Amino acid sequence: MADEKQTRKDFGEAVNMTAAKLEAWLETDESKEVGDRSSGESTGHASGRRIIDLLRTKNDDLTDSDHQHMRKVVGYVHRHLAQRPDGDVEDSRWRYSLMNWGHDPLKN
Structure with a gap:
């Protein structure tokens, strides 16, 4: 499917952290302190765990639900990047989110 191929390409461009780096990041206090939460875990933190699974899943094994989440991630990253605050963002809630x-906006 062309749409699924484009979704994987867009996801690969939006997600610039490896599964291992993201997994380590999600264990930090900084990671757990940011984001919207309706229950205990923030939406972004839960998404990060799902992204790790997606990064470790073979393309042929991705489901429609996986592709839908990949599109959600791409949309979030693009929207959030457009809201970059002024100044140094290294230790900002914006970057942590x-x-x-x-996506680490400081990674080249």
Whole structure:
């Protein structure tokens, strides 16, 4: 499917952290302190755990639900990048939130 191929390409461009880096990040206090939460875990933190699974899943094994979440991640990363605050963002909640979604804006 062309749409699924484009989704995987867009996801690969939006998510610039490896599964291992993202997994380590999600264990930090900084990761757990940011994001919208309706219950105990923030939406972004839960998404980060799902992204780890997606990064470790073979393309042929991805489901429609996986592709839907990949599109959600791409949309979030693009929207959030457009809201970059002024100044140094290295220790910002903005950066930490993006990192929960698998994107480190300071990574080249």
